[in-house]
Amino acid sequence: MTHLPYILASYGLATVIALTLSIGAALRLKKARMRLAVLERPSDRTTGATSSL
Amino acid sequence: MTRKTRRLWLVIACVACLGAAAALMLKAFSSDIVFFVTPSQVAASAPPADRTVRLGGMVVAGSVKREKRGETPIARFDVTDGQAAVTVRYEGILPDLFREGQSVVAVGSMHKDGFVASEVLAKHDETYMPKEVAEALKKSGKWDPRFGPPPSAASWNSMTVQDAKKGLPASNAPAAPAPAGN
Amino acid sequence: MSATPTLVARAGTFFHRYANPGRFLKLGARLQPWLTWPALLLTLAGLGWGLFFSPADWQQGDSVRIMYVHVPAAMLASAGYAGLAVCAVLSLVWRHPLADLAAVEIGPVGACITALCLATGSLWGKPMWGTWWVWDARLTSVLVLFFLYLGHIALIRAFDDPQRGYKAAAILALAGAVDLPVIKFSVQWWNTLHQPDSITLTGAPTMSSSMLWPLALSTLGFSLGFAAIVLARTRAAVMESRIRSLLSSPRRRAGNASGDAA
Known part of the structure; x- marks a missing residue:
């Protein structure tokens, strides 16, 4: 392959950015869901939309 | 008119005004936005040697x-x-893409005996073609890259590497919609 | 213009159906896997095809493979900003609360993808054009887009009262949308070092279909991935805002759980 360093740098950069964004979003979602579950547990079972998640 | 409608028209009016202002500004600066001048422009009015x-x-x-x-x-x-x-x-190493028939942008200044470039950039066109297809087109005499852009894309863009290797002329390239097994 | 108010009102009702955070979370949770997994699959397929199986270009050689990253990134950089502009209209005209939350989340993702577009463009330009960067109309207008994203990210978080930040950022998003047609048409209006588009709505693509297919796959994959990440972040933001309101008013906890931001 010609120009291999440039190609590898491009694909590597894309991978790093995709992984950072998606893992960050997944962790944030998980944390928020867990905190919400803890907060909503004692009182309401019927009204919360998130309890069905 | 409800408040929402009024807000909608306000937003539309603002965007329209802004768009018009931007368009006028780009139009006014159009000659500065162009990245390069063409040889006929240089021939019509040669820029001073120090520019x-x-x-x-x-x-x-x-x-x-x-x-x-x-x-x-x-x-x-x-x-x-x-x-x-x-x-x-031009004194120096030309870029890899430099060849006869290629578009280039030369950075430099106009002198009496011609243009002296301090940098040469290669400009490639929007045609993307497998090497083998280009070879087949050249062999069949349909295109010489030194004398201009490739033939209309419709004549070869469904031609796969396999077709090109088989030596099929571009015009009878099978009209298979998707060379998915490539 | 007698039909306009009802149309505006009807559009407002339509958008507000999804303003209820509970309904949005339910819908979002159901939608999420349909975005995430196809995105992953299509991106891997497209990039793998592009990297290993698609042919090398007749004049650019293998460096043409950078296209399979660069073109989807460039398309999404513009599409993401168009998304910001849509959110801005929803926010300014209909005061849609979810549009503000989505705008906060689109900003950083869009800035990242614009940075990817600029970086891969540079990595492609060096071996092909012979330079990392030139100030031609296409490259400059995309750089302006990147700074617009950065400005949006900063502005929307700059105020103590989030509502003021939303409003200021929405105005910036709308004003900056002027840059989108400039990016799109820069290669036609002015002569640039960047080549014109290979794929247009009007003509046949000037690209071999053996390169077009992997490009289409990776573009679709990137787009779905962008949507999946923005959706996940917006869902998290809705949950976080509900957590904040639960924490700040523990007594009204039971009454708050449905529709506090509606």
């Missing part, structure tokens, strides 16, 4: 003369836009 200009155009087939002075290669070639041609002199 750096970027000259863009196609390298004329057969005009490239390469020599060497010590270690540095020197190249002379004509750049044309189809109406006028300007001779460019």
